[in-house]
Amino acid sequence: MLLSEIFKSIQGESTYAGLPSVFVRLAGCSLRCAWCDTPYARVPDEAVERTVDDVIKEVRKFNCNLVEITGGEPLEQAEAIELSTRLVEAGFTVLIETNGAVDVKGLDPRIVKIIDVKCPSSGHAGSFLLDNIPYITAEDEIKFVIGDREDYEYAKRFMEEFLMDRTSRILFAPVRPALEPKTLAQWILNDSLRVRFQLQLHSYIWSGERGR
Numbered sequence: 350m351l352l353s354e355i356f357k358s359i360q361g362e363s364t365y366a367g368l369p370s371v372f373v374r375l376a377g378c379s380l381r382c383a384w385c386d387t388p389y390a391r392v393p394d395e396a397v398e399r400t401v402d403d404v405i406k407e408v409r410k411f412n413c414n415l416v417e418i419t420g421g422e423p424l425e426q427a428e429a430i431e432l433s434t435r436l437v438e439a440g441f442t443v444l445i446e447t448n449g450a451v452d453v454k455g456l457d458p459r460i461v462k463i464i465d466v467k468c469p470s471s472g473h474a475g476s477f478l479l480d481n482i483p484y485i486t487a488e489d490e491i492k493f494v495i496g497d498r499e500d501y502e503y504a505k506r507f508m509e510e511f512l513m514d515r516t517s518r519i520l521f522a523p524v525r526p527a528l529e530p531k532t533l534a535q536w537i538l539n540d541s542l543r544v545r546f547q548l549q550l551h552s553y554i555w556s557g558e559r560g561r
């Protein structure tokens with residue numbers, strides 16, 4: 350598989366935020382989100398070829414039970430399914446972050462999926478694969494990255510139409526610096542939305558430093 354990087358950091362997003370976690374970042378992504386924070390992982394230029402065995406061996410060295418497979422878009426690589434299944438069978442808690450545009454049905458149900466729904470300001474509204482909806486479990490998390498009011502309204506409509514009976518773990522995060530965190534927080538409070546507001550903890554700690 351094409352690997353961008355493996356590192357240990359503090360989980361910055363999701364309901365696992367704050368916990369030490371190993372990140373396995375696979376390379377390559379077909380989307381080009383306007384605010385992508387890992388452009389180096391969208392293309393294979395700096396990636397290295399590794400086997401699933403190599404990656405599992407590397408993960409074990411970090412002495413950390415929480416592992417997130419991310420990208421790029423990890424599910425564009427067929428080996429991501431085998432990697433995630435083998436890690437969960439080895440006793441790791443496994444999260445996989447995916448952009449919502451790729452089929453998730455091959456994933457073991459013990460793996461927690463963190464699925465993006467791209468909003469209009471990303472440039473990819475409508476990329477979400479609706480066939481994925483039946484595979485969202487109550488343990489999975491759905492993430493909306495919101496850059497403006499249009500994104501916020503889009504996220505609300507999507508949530509109400511597709512997610513209410515799937516999971517209560519719905520994450521709303523502001524695009525920095527396009528949207529002030531307090532603006533998004535106030536919109537959520539005004540509408541009494543049952544969503545989790547989140548900031549990217551790692552970007553506050555390490556200011557977007559690569560490998561963090």
Ligand code: SF4
Pocket residue numbers: 378379380381382384385386387388390391420421422448
């Ligand atoms: S899906 Fe993720 S990796 Fe791909 S362009 Fe968008 S933010 Fe970047």
